[in-house]
Amino acid sequence: MSFPLVAEPAGLLPAREQMGFSLGWHIILAAFGVAFPAMIFVVHRRGLRGDEVALRLARRWSKVAAVLFAIGAVSGTVLSFEMGLLWPGLMGRFGDVLGLPFAFEGLSFFLEAIFLGIYLYGWDRLPPRLHLWCLAPMIFSGVFGAYCVVAVNAWMNMPTGFRLTPAGDVVDVNPWRAMFNGRAFLQFAHMWLAAYMLVGFVVAAVYAAGRLRGRNDAHHRLGLAVPLRFASVAAILQPIVGHILGIALGDIQPSKLAAFELDVHTEQPAPLRLGGLLIHGHPEGFIAIPKWGSFIARGSFSKPVRGLDTFPPEDLPPVNITHAAFQSMVGIGTVLAVAVVVYWLARWRGHDLADQRWALRCLVVAGPLAVLALESGWVATEVGRQPWTVFGILRTVDAAGDNPGLWWVFSGVLIVYLGMTVGAWVVLRSMTRRWRAGEEELPSPYGPAPEEVSR
Amino acid sequence: MTLEIAVAAALFVGVLAYALFGGADFGSGFFDLTAGGATRGAELRSQVDHSIGPVWEANHVWLIFCLVTWWTGFPASFAATTTTLFVPLVLALAGIVLRGAAFAFRKYAPSIGQARLYGAIFAGSSLITPFFLGTVAGAIASGRVPADGYGDRWTSWLHPTSVFGGVIAVGTCAFLAGVFLCADAERAGHPPLVDTLRRRTLGVGVVTGLVVFAALVPIRDDAPTLAHGLERQAAPLIIASGLTGLLTLILLWRRRFRVARLSALAAVATVISGWGVGQYPWLLVDQVRINDAGGAHATLVGLLVAVGCAAVVVLPPLAALLWFAQSEDSTHPAPRSAP
Numbered sequence: 001m002s003f004p005l006v007a008e009p010a011g012l013l014p015a016r017e018q019m020g021f022s023l024g025w026h027i028i029l030a031a032f033g034v035a036f037p038a039m040i041f042v043v044h045r046r047g048l049r050g051d052e053v054a055l056r057l058a059r060r061w062s063k064v065a066a067v068l069f070a071i072g073a074v075s076g077t078v079l080s081f082e083m084g085l086l087w088p089g090l091m092g093r094f095g096d097v098l099g100l101p102f103a104f105e106g107l108s109f110f111l112e113a114i115f116l117g118i119y120l121y122g123w124d125r126l127p128p129r130l131h132l133w134c135l136a137p138m139i140f141s142g143v144f145g146a147y148c149v150v151a152v153n154a155w156m157n158m159p160t161g162f163r164l165t166p167a168g169d170v171v172d173v174n175p176w177r178a179m180f181n182g183r184a185f186l187q188f189a190h191m192w193l194a195a196y197m198l199v200g201f202v203v204a205a206v207y208a209a210g211r212l213r214g215r216n217d218a219h220h221r222l223g224l225a226v227p228l229r230f231a232s233v234a235a236i237l238q239p240i241v242g243h244i245l246g247i248a249l250g251d252i253q254p255s256k257l258a259a260f261e262l263d264v265h266t267e268q269p270a271p272l273r274l275g276g277l278l279i280h281g282h283p284e285g286f287i288a289i290p291k292w293g294s295f296i297a298r299g300s301f302s303k304p305v306r307g308l309d310t311f312p313p314e315d316l317p318p319v320n321i322t323h324a325a326f327q328s329m330v331g332i333g334t335v336l337a338v339a340v341v342v343y344w345l346a347r348w349r350g351h352d353l354a355d356q357r358w359a360l361r362c363l364v365v366a367g368p369l370a371v372l373a374l375e376s377g378w379v380a381t382e383v384g385r386q387p388w389t390v391f392g393i394l395r396t397v398d399a400a401g402d403n404p405g406l407w408w409v410f411s412g413v414l415i416v417y418l419g420m421t422v423g424a425w426v427v428l429r430s431m432t433r434r435w436r437a438g439e440e441e442l443p444s445p446y447g448p449a450p451e452e453v454s455r
Numbered sequence: 456m457t458l459e460i461a462v463a464a465a466l467f468v469g470v471l472a473y474a475l476f477g478g479a480d481f482g483s484g485f486f487d488l489t490a491g492g493a494t495r496g497a498e499l500r501s502q503v504d505h506s507i508g509p510v511w512e513a514n515h516v517w518l519i520f521c522l523v524t525w526w527t528g529f530p531a532s533f534a535a536t537t538t539t540l541f542v543p544l545v546l547a548l549a550g551i552v553l554r555g556a557a558f559a560f561r562k563y564a565p566s567i568g569q570a571r572l573y574g575a576i577f578a579g580s581s582l583i584t585p586f587f588l589g590t591v592a593g594a595i596a597s598g599r600v601p602a603d604g605y606g607d608r609w610t611s612w613l614h615p616t617s618v619f620g621g622v623i624a625v626g627t628c629a630f631l632a633g634v635f636l637c638a639d640a641e642r643a644g645h646p647p648l649v650d651t652l653r654r655r656t657l658g659v660g661v662v663t664g665l666v667v668f669a670a671l672v673p674i675r676d677d678a679p680t681l682a683h684g685l686e687r688q689a690a691p692l693i694i695a696s697g698l699t700g701l702l703t704l705i706l707l708w709r710r711r712f713r714v715a716r717l718s719a720l721a722a723v724a725t726v727i728s729g730w731g732v733g734q735y736p737w738l739l740v741d742q743v744r745i746n747d748a749g750g751a752h753a754t755l756v757g758l759l760v761a762v763g764c765a766a767v768v769v770l771p772p773l774a775a776l777l778w779f780a781q782s783e784d785s786t787h788p789a790p791r792s793a794p
Contacts, residue, residue, distance in 0.1 A: 067559060074555035077515050080522045080550045084537035088604060091526045097748025099527025103761040107769060110516040114772045121779055138773070162751075173751030218736075315540050321522025402605065403541050412549065420556045421571075427563040 012397055013408035015086040018413055020382070024375055025417055029072030031374065033112065037138040037232065039093035039199065039217040042226055044132050051393055053218045057226075060435060062120060064428065069116055071424055075417075076109070086406075090389050090399040093170055097162045098152050104313050105148035108141035115141070139309025143192065150191050151184035157381070158252050159390050183252070184243045186333035190221045193234040193241060194377060195308065198370045205367025208360045224354060224363070228416035231370070232340040239337055242330070250306065251282045253313060253391060256306045256384035259322035261293050262286065269294035275327065278319045317386040325379035332373035336366060458756065459749035461538065462528040465762045467731050473517035473722055473728045475631070478624075480507050480514050482632025483552070484581020485625070486655065487574065494565055498648050499636075499738035500574065504562065515551065520765075528746040529759050532602070540594055543617075550584030553577075585749060589624030593617030596734050597678035598741030609725055616678045619670035626663030627723045628747045634703065634719040635657055638712035649712075657707055664700050667726060680740050683732035692732055696725035734761040749772050 040061045046053025080102075084091050110328035115137045128371040155161070161178030164169050207223035249257045255261075262273045262283045270293035276286025291301045298305065308316060339362065346353050386390055389399040483503045490496025537544060553576050561573035590612040597616040599605055611617075633656030633782040640648045668706055671693075673683045685693060699722040706715035736742050738748045 048574060067563070072514055072557055074552050077519060077551055077555075080519050081544060084522070084526060085541060085544060085548075088534035088538045091537075092531050092604070095526040095530025095533060096754040100524060100754060100757045100761065102523045102731055103520075103527055103758055106516065106519050106765075107765045109519070109763060110765070111772065113516060114769065114776050117776045118772065118779060121776070125779075146528055151746075159487075173753055175751070175754040175757045251546045341772070399482040401538050401541075403538065403608070405541075409545055416549070420552070423556060423560045426569075427560050431563060448741070 007277055009397065009402040009408050011086065011401040011403050014410045015400045018394070018406070018410040019082060019086055019259040020379075021410075022075060022082060022413060022417070024378065025421075026072065026079055027374065027378060028198065028371060030146070030149075031198040032065065034070045034142040034192065034195040034326055036061070036068070036203075037135050037200035038196075039230055040065065041132070041135040041139065041201065043222065044135065046222075049134060051222075052084040053222055055346065056440070057219065057223055057369070058292040059123060059440075064125075065190075066116065066120055067424065067427060067431075068326050069113070071420055073075075073113065075418075078413075079322050086401065087389070087399045088401045088419050090394060094162075094290075094390060094394070095179050097159075097173050097175060098155055099210040101148040101151045101155075101179045104179075108145035111141040112138050112145065128190075128233065145402060146192060146195065147184070148179070150188040151181065152177050154183040154187040155179075155181050155383075155387060156390050157187075157391050158386075166391065169355065175195040182247075183245075189241050190238070190245050191375075193238045194374045196230050196376050197238060197426065198233060200229075201336070201370035203227035204231060204296045205364045208354075208363035211354075212360050220271065221354075226362070228340075228343075228354075231311045231336075231353055231366075232344060235333070235336045235340050238276065238333055240335065243299075246297065253385065254306045255308075255311050255317060256322065256381075256396060257297055258306055259313070259319045260326040260380065261297055261305055262319070262323045263293070263305050263307045264435050265309055266304055267307065268295070269302050270297065270305035274294060276323070276351035278323070290360050317384050317388065322380055325376040325383065329373050329376040329380055332376070336370065336373070339366065360382050457746055457749075458759075459528075459746045460598075462524065462749065462755050462758055463745045466524045466528065467728075469517055469521040469732070471724060471727055473514065473521060474624075474627070475723060476550035477517055478585065478628040478632040478723065479556075479635050481585050482625075482630065483579045483626030483636060484693055485629035485633075485659070486632060486636060486652065488578035488582070489655065498645065499651065501646070501649060502640050502643070504637060505643075506636055510775060515555070516528070516553075524758060524762075528591050528739060528750055529745075530750050530756055532600075532748045535598050535602055535606075535742075536591070536713055537593065537602035538604035539600045539654045540591050541592045542608055543594075543612045545590070547584045547587035550580040550582075550587065554580035554584065554695050564626040581628075585624040585628045586621040587622035591620075592624070592730065593620030593678075596620070596681045596730060596740050597674075598680060598737075598739070599760055600739045600742060602739060602742040614633070614677055615673040616670075616681070619666065619673065622666055623663065623670060625727070626666055626789050627726065629659045630656065630663050630703075631719055631723055632709065634712065634715050634760060636693055637707065638716050641712050647735075649710075653710070657704060660704050660707070662696070662699065664704075666698075668697070680737065681730075684735065685729060689729045689733035690723045690728040696722050696729060699725060740763065754755065769773065 032397045036352065040058055044058035045059065047053075047058050061437075062179055092344075115134050118126075119131070119134040119138070122134055125131075128135070134181055155178045158181060159178075160181045161176070162175040165171055187294040204224050204227040206219045207227075210220045246257075249260075261270060262276055262278065264278070264281065264283060269291045271288040271290045272281060272292035272295075273286040273288055276283050294303050295301050297303075308319065321369070342360070343353050354363070387395050389396045484504065487496075487500055487503050490499040521554040522533075542787055557573040557576035557580065561577055564570035564573055592602055593614075594612045594615040597614065599611040599614070599617075603672055633652060636657055637649055637652045671682070671685065674685070699718045702721055703715050706712075706718060736744050736746065738745045
């Protein structure tokens with residue numbers, strides 16, 4: 001057995017950075033692919049019942065979806081290359097264990113791309129009801145595709161569906177068990193709600209910003225109301241799902257849990273530590289709430305939470321990043337959930353807070369916060385799984401390749417993604433500007449040329 | 456037929472679909488690049504936009520399908536290839552990213568300057584990707600990817616078979632695209648555009664055909680196993696490719712563009728199949744046979760289930776989309792102009 005520092009291959013650190021970066025970038029677009037079609041469906045259906053404003057909103061959203069989908073397809077292709085280019089040690093050994101969900105994900109992505117094309121071409125061409133229902137396969141394939149991808153991640157957290165021989169060979173592979181592993185459904189539910197929160201709050205934030213600038217028309221009201229409803233339902237359910245998902249963590253990944261909770265020693269019951277960092281092995285700068293750590297981690301006010309010092313040091317994740325990311329996710333999630341509860345209570349009492357400037361400002365902030373919460377959640381679960389790629393089975397050191405020059409590739413990736421971000425921003429801004437100027441028929445990546453639409 | 460062969464066949468169908476549909480898509484970048492200045496090339500570029508608009512991204516899915524099937528069905532050989540052919544794969548990927556993003560952005564570009572920038576990136580990267588994917592095929596076919604991976608990062612793909620593979624990939628893509636663009640431009644009723652496209656496509660076709668057959672000479676030394684296969688079990692396919700290629704040129708000459716599309720597809724399909732059949736039964740030539748490379752059997756069965764589902768669920772709507780996009784373009788998009 002060699003020391004980790006000596007054995008660290010050239011590809012490890014840049015591969016980690018690049019995978020984290022490109023995945024973190026893609027996940028925002030993936031969330032739109034999962035959640036946006038359902039919101040378009042709602043406004044489109046409303047539009048078919050005679051609401052012209054809603055119909056126009058559906059047309060515009062479908063074009064925004066096309067832009068986001070187009071760059072999402074590109075960044076998704078990047079990820080499938082990266083699986084092999086950055087993690088040959090994972091794919092070469094476990095490709096046939098974890099590959100099947102990816103095959104089904106590819107299938108559902110294909111379906112979504114095709115129906116997006118049909119939907120965009122369908123405006124003014126297909127019978128209205130049939131056209132509306134073209135969104136249904138998109139909604140379904142977005143959900144199923146998300147399940148498949150999350151199933152792979154859940155498998156990495158709790159590997160099943162194979163056996164290791166003493167020599168380290170992978171035998172008795174059952175890919176279906178890997179695909180439908182015990183954690184997959186809950187983890188998917190968590191991600192699914194997160195996607196609705198992200199898209200709901202981000203889209204609502206766009207229209208809230210418009211209303212703050214004095215565009216207080218029906219268009220902006222509806223554009224705010226529909227995504228806010230989706231986000232509200234998701235934000236209220238999310239803490240419950242997250243909690244259920246977390247309860248089993250003490251059995252499945254106790255080291256991740258200890259890092260989440262910043263528990264150095266095993267405590268019974270453990271306090272909840274808000275904030276704080278591990279400095280020279282001691283947690284500092286936190287606020288402790290007695291017993292709540294045990295409740296959040298184990299679902300009971302009396303159960304113990306295993307401490308970091310019970311693990312060999314080489315099996316521990318980077319504690320501070322994991323802890324900070326986990327707490328950001330939970331903190332933001334709680335704030336958003338409380339905020340929507342306040343909003344709907346006020347609505348129930350007859351006050352629409354969306355008419356208040358301060359509430360609109362809060363909504364504008366809620367968009368980026370939802371993005372931050374989702375990214376924090378991924379950082380928490382991914383960094384918290386370290387030093388393993390496949391928990392307890394394959395260390396990340398062994399999953400990485402040994403290609404020099406990865407820093408160059410990563411630099412290139414940073415530049416290209418920066419360009420794509422700027423490009424997407426410029427394009428989306430220019431679309432809204434042209435819409436505002438009264439140009440309704442803009443082109444879209446999958447759609448027909450505008451001249452044909454207006455004929 | 457073993458499970459491994461069945462999955463390899465499914466994988467190769469994906470390669471073929473990507474080469475044909477994705478190829479026609481990539482090749483349009485060549486005509487976009489050579490269309491001339493912003494004013495002179497506007498008509499041709501609008502035609503390119505119009506022709507590949509509805510399908511351009513669906514085509515990436517073929518590539519994703521190939522990658523996923525490869526790593527799930529034949530994981531060790533996949534890792535061997537990615538660790539050896541790291542450089543061309545990264546460059547091909549760079550082409551895909553730049554091209555996809557630039558094409559999407561060009562559609563919305565608010566000014567001619569931005570359209571020109573995105574257009575140049577789109578067209579340039581359209582050539583990069585087929586070239587480097589062609590070198591990857593050449594490296595595998597010439598036995599330069601060792602079974603355990605980490606082959607030489609440079610010499611594995613900088614040799615005659617790979618370079619010819621890259622050039623042939625670019626040429627066949629451009630040829631396919633040219634034939635399709637001719638047919639589209641004719642249907643849209645643009646005789647001068649048809650003339651330009653026809654002339655260029657004929658040129659591309661002649662050059663590519665010559666390169667394909669010229670490549671057979673250096674391959675004998677550089678990739679003996681492949682050459683042996685090409686001269687024996689794959690010989691009928693290579694001959695068929697030559698004949699259909701020639702037929703396509705004649706049809707182009709006689710302006711029978713609609714029929715030429717079919718023979719062009721056949722010419723490219725046979726040349727790609729020639730490669731596949733030529734290197735059979737090797738997955739990585741001289742290194743790993745298909746039958747020895749397979750992953751777990753349960754997974755191979757699962758993959759075939761997924762492929763079956765795809766055939767049932769995906770192909771009908773795909774056909775509907777293509778039919779839908781093709782059937783309604785009786786009008787022609789106006790040339791791009793500055794706002």
